[in-house]
Amino acid sequence: MIEVKNLLRKYGEKIAVHNISFSVERGKIWGFLGPNGAGKTTTMRILTGYLPPTEGEAYIAGYDVVKYPLRAKTHIGYLPEIPPLYNDMTVKGYIGFVAELKGMKGKEKQRGVGAAIEKTGLAPVKKRLIKNLSKGFRQRVGIAQAIVNDPAVLILDEPTIGLDPAQIIEIRELIKSLKENHTVILSTHILPEVTQTCDGVVIINEGQLRAAGSISELQKKFKEQKGIYIKTEPALEMGQLQMVAGVKSVKADGNGYKIYWEDESLGEKALFEYVKVKDVLLKEWRIITPTLEDLYLKIVSSDKGGIQ
Amino acid sequence: MRNIWTITKKEIKTYMNSPIAYVLISVFLLISGYFFYNMIWWFNSQSMAMMRNPYYAKQLNINRFVFEPMFHNISVVLLLIFPLLTMRLFSEEKRSGTEELLYTSPIKNSEIIIGKFLGATTVLIVMLLFLSVYSIFGFIYSKPETIPLIMGYLGLLLMGMAFISIGLFFSSITENQVVAASLTFGMLLLLWVLSWSGQAAGPQLKPILTYLSFFEHFKDLPRGVLNLTDLVYYLSVTYFGLFLTQSYLESRRWR
Numbered sequence: 308m309i310e311v312k313n314l315l316r317k318y319g320e321k322i323a324v325h326n327i328s329f330s331v332e333r334g335k336i337w338g339f340l341g342p343n344g345a346g347k348t349t350t351m352r353i354l355t356g357y358l359p360p361t362e363g364e365a366y367i368a369g370y371d372v373v374k375y376p377l378r379a380k381t382h383i384g385y386l387p388e389i390p391p392l393y394n395d396m397t398v399k400g401y402i403g404f405v406a407e408l409k410g411m412k413g414k415e416k417q418r419g420v421g422a423a424i425e426k427t428g429l430a431p432v433k434k435r436l437i438k439n440l441s442k443g444f445r446q447r448v449g450i451a452q453a454i455v456n457d458p459a460v461l462i463l464d465e466p467t468i469g470l471d472p473a474q475i476i477e478i479r480e481l482i483k484s485l486k487e488n489h490t491v492i493l494s495t496h497i498l499p500e501v502t503q504t505c506d507g508v509v510i511i512n513e514g515q516l517r518a519a520g521s522i523s524e525l526q527k528k529f530k531e532q533k534g535i536y537i538k539t540e541p542a543l544e545m546g547q548l549q550m551v552a553g554v555k556s557v558k559a560d561g562n563g564y565k566i567y568w569e570d571e572s573l574g575e576k577a578l579f580e581y582v583k584v585k586d587v588l589l590k591e592w593r594i595i596t597p598t599l600e601d602l603y604l605k606i607v608s609s610d611k612g613g614i615q
Numbered sequence: 616m617r618n619i620w621t622i623t624k625k626e627i628k629t630y631m632n633s634p635i636a637y638v639l640i641s642v643f644l645l646i647s648g649y650f651f652y653n654m655i656w657w658f659n660s661q662s663m664a665m666m667r668n669p670y671y672a673k674q675l676n677i678n679r680f681v682f683e684p685m686f687h688n689i690s691v692v693l694l695l696i697f698p699l700l701t702m703r704l705f706s707e708e709k710r711s712g713t714e715e716l717l718y719t720s721p722i723k724n725s726e727i728i729i730g731k732f733l734g735a736t737t738v739l740i741v742m743l744l745f746l747s748v749y750s751i752f753g754f755i756y757s758k759p760e761t762i763p764l765i766m767g768y769l770g771l772l773l774m775g776m777a778f779i780s781i782g783l784f785f786s787s788i789t790e791n792q793v794v795a796a797s798l799t800f801g802m803l804l805l806l807w808v809l810s811w812s813g814q815a816a817g818p819q820l821k822p823i824l825t826y827l828s829f830f831e832h833f834k835d836l837p838r839g840v841l842n843l844t845d846l847v848y849y850l851s852v853t854y855f856g857l858f859l860t861q862s863y864l865e866s867r868r869w870r
Contacts, residue, residue, distance in 0.1 A: 355719040359868055380721040391716035393625075395632040407621040408720040452716070 308333045308490040309354065309460055314363035316349050323349045325514040326363070331507070333459075336486050338501035339494035340603055341511035347494040348388060350511070351462050354492070355385045368459045381410065384458040384489070388465050390449030394438035398429055401437060402451050409456040423451040427481060443474040450481065454489070461485060463493040467500065479504055498600045508599070510606050517606045526597055535575065538563030538591035539582065552577040563591060618722045622730025626704070627737050635703070636738050639696050643742055650688045651749045654681045677757045678764070678839075682750065686767040686837040689746070690830065693775055694807060698799035700738060701782025702792040704731045705860075709790035724864045728857055732776075732783055739775040743768055763839030770836030773849035774829060778803060780856025787860045803829070 309331040316324040324346040352358040370379040510518040553574035568574030630636035708714040785798040810828035832845040
């Protein structure tokens with residue numbers, strides 16, 4: 308549905324996006340991750356045809372965005388970082404205008420506008436002027452304009468930025484519900500958001516693609532491993548813990564320790580035996596599963612250290 | 616065609632929803648009404664004076680003494696207020712980020728440009744329609760010739776379209792509306808005063824400078840004469856402005 312090959316974009320001499328390639332299949336939600344200025348927005352702008360790439364190709368629903376921009380654009384719904392709203396239009400008038408821009412007319416337009424308002428829960432405010440709406444509603448109007456022509460591909464640039472927690476959850480649910488009919492790419496800084504909504508993730512840093520794939524694939528690839536968080540009273544000695552059979556490393560964390568194994572299947576039992584022998588009170592015993600956050604920090608911070 | 620109409624419709628609605636168009640049209644009508652009143656008053660007093668001499672009275676012509684100078688004055692008023700009408704056309708889209716919607720929709724840049732141009736031209740036409748009320752008074756109290764009047768309005772329309780297309784271009788190069796208006800205003804003034812420096816310039820330069828000036832081409836139209844050169848001049852300035860806008864929008868994306 309979305310295919311990107313060796314994308315390169317320069318602003319003058321500065322390279323904003325360097326040789327990025329990935330593809331997203333139909334009906335999936337993919338998250339774009341990366342620090343500010345990593346090239347997420349530039350990549351999205353190339354996909355939507357707002358900016359042409361300096362080199363490389365991008366395909367939306369099979370159409371090259373440079374060679375057939377008008378055809379590619381009919382299959383895209385795009386929510387830029389700043390929702391492109393006309394403040395002196397009413398919600399309904401605005402969505403109708405966007406529908407016309409996308410080439411809809413007559414009954415098709417009416418249906419599209421009605422459905423977009425329905426899905427995004429804008430019915431109570433549809434006659435209000437956009438300038439009088441709260442930030443959460445403005446964001447919804449932005450999403451409504453993106454889905455008005457039922458495009459195959461939805462590109463959302465930071466759809467939950469600046470919203471309060473309740474609104475974030477609403478928008479997140481909305482995006483999840485769009486998955487059935489659309490292929491979605493969204494960019495965000497909020498890592499749990501990606502874990503909760505996305506099927507796959509693309510991590511970009513300094514204009515380069517650092518990782519792409521489903522979250523479990525990435526965890527395998529970067530050898531993130533499971534471990535145990537243990538907290539006892541009185542506390543155990545770190546040196547002794549390291550001697551326990553099968554333990555690879557021990558890290559102090561608060562009042563407890565994070566313990567990682569050479570071999571996950573053997574270590575846990577040995578540690579449990581050890582705690583029993585020591586006869587201390589076991590306050591906490593928790594399995595640590597590597598989060599996307601760990602993965603992300605690992606990838607992004609390794610760049611900072613100059614390790615390529 | 617439908618895409619152009621979508622944009623034009625939106626521009627007209629925006630003008631209607633904001634005070635800009637109302638204020639500009641009112642100011643325009645106020646000033647042109649003042650001119651018209653003064654001309655008529657002067658013409659009246661002259662008529663009274665000339666009643667004593669039937670030979671001179673025949674020379675008096677409402678077209679020549681009222682409408683012709685009025686058209687000239689109004690063309691200057693248009694020059695002064697049109698930068699304010701066109702300044703927001705692209706600048707505002709740029710500043711508020713709505714240009715991202717326009718440029719990612721399945722619609723050509725040329726359609727956006729022409730749509731916006733026609734939107735502003737609609738306001739111009741509304742202004743001229745209101746203005747034509749003055750000439751109705753002319754018909755009630757006198758017998759003006761119709762052709763020079765129609766040509767005068769046509770001339771204002773053509774000149775206004777040229778102003779709009781220049782304003783459109785300057786609006787496309789900046790996100791600051793004041794900058795857009797200032798540049799447009801400067802350019803229009805320059806094109807106006809070119810013919811003055813044309814008087815002082817050498818024999819080679821003089822015809823060129825004179826040709827480029829806006830108002831040189833507005834001499835014959837209010838007299839009822841439609842020269843092909845005047846028509847070509849206004850239409851080519853309009854086309855040139857639209858073309859520059861198109862080139863700029865295309866090139867900007869590649870930088």
